[in-house]
Amino acid sequence: MLKEINEAVAYLQKRGITSPEVGVILGTGLGNRFVEEIQSPVIINYNSIPYFPISTVEYHKGRLIYGTLKGKKVLAMQGRFHYYEGYSLQQVTMPVRVMKLLGIEYLLISNAAGNLNTKWKKGQLMMLNDHINLLPDNPLRGENYDLFGPRFPDMSAPYSPLLNKKLKQLARKLKIKLNEGVYVAMQGPNLETRAEYRFLRLIGADAVGMSTVPEVIVANHMGLPCCAISVLTDDCDPDNLKPVNIEEIVKVAAKAEPQLTKLYINLIKEL
Ligand code: HPA
Numbered sequence: 001m002l003k004e005i006n007e008a009v010a011y012l013q014k015r016g017i018t019s020p021e022v023g024v025i026l027g028t029g030l031g032n033r034f035v036e037e038i039q040s041p042v043i044i045n046y047n048s049i050p051y052f053p054i055s056t057v058e059y060h061k062g063r064l065i066y067g068t069l070k071g072k073k074v075l076a077m078q079g080r081f082h083y084y085e086g087y088s089l090q091q092v093t094m095p096v097r098v099m100k101l102l103g104i105e106y107l108l109i110s111n112a113a114g115n116l117n118t119k120w121k122k123g124q125l126m127m128l129n130d131h132i133n134l135l136p137d138n139p140l141r142g143e144n145y146d147l148f149g150p151r152f153p154d155m156s157a158p159y160s161p162l163l164n165k166k167l168k169q170l171a172r173k174l175k176i177k178l179n180e181g182v183y184v185a186m187q188g189p190n191l192e193t194r195a196e197y198r199f200l201r202l203i204g205a206d207a208v209g210m211s212t213v214p215e216v217i218v219a220n221h222m223g224l225p226c227c228a229i230s231v232l233t234d235d236c237d238p239d240n241l242k243p244v245n246i247e248e249i250v251k252v253a254a255k256a257e258p259q260l261t262k263l264y265i266n267l268i269k270e271l
Helices: 002-014 032-036 089-102 161-174 194-202 213-221 246-270
Strands: 022-026 039-045 063-069 072-078 106-115 125-133 178-185 207-209 226-235
Touching: 002 089, 022 032, 022 089, 032 072, 032 246, 072 089, 072 246, 089 106, 089 213, 106 213, 106 246, 125 161, 125 213, 125 246, 161 178, 161 226, 161 246, 178 213, 178 226, 207 226, 213 226, 226 246
Parallel strands: 022 072, 022 106, 106 226, 125 178, 178 207
Antiparallel strands: 039 063, 063 072, 106 207, 125 226
């Protein structure tokens, strides 16, 4: 993987990505508005980057956008990779390693997730303050590259307390409702059964999705401060479960997108 990562980094540097400060991963149905805010964008399709995975999900575009936002050099991933697409978690997280080697100092993540908390409603946002990895794998499995990070990385604060504090302050200032809770990663691609939702609530999860945790593990491995916000796209109440489909999830995500975009743009301004 080391050779592949280095080749992707060298290619992107050659294409002009020389000094990104903030990396952003845009999830399902999110990101169009955010990308519109990036000035003098350089756009690079994933399929032109050596060894980069490509998005196989139609709701995910597959391109990197590099440009200026609020005076900062931003590198945004429009579209990410998931375990359910068949990629290994090393492949899923390769872009995080590439962005870190290109120079990003912060990583801001977004995703669409199911809402497990009865006090909240779909359409709201949740800032992650912790997670549970129920994926059947780990991106750090196998040989450890000491130059990236330690064999046994600490996970006592996987989401940067500084970034989360700033996000909470900004949400208050901008009058955006920002819930805070625990995200659990499932492998998908099917949504969960009622019994599974009951189980996920019991173990302490507030939101469920199929992404983010691998990227956060790798960011922590590399000492890269990160934060993540879920758009809660559907209510996962085991006692009153309605069928959901991906179109509806994308629709709710798009509706909540302006608030998420506002939070992240203001956060970037403060970094
Ligand atoms: N599970 C349930 N609902 C969801 C998910 C998920 O993984 N992602 C978005 N809504």
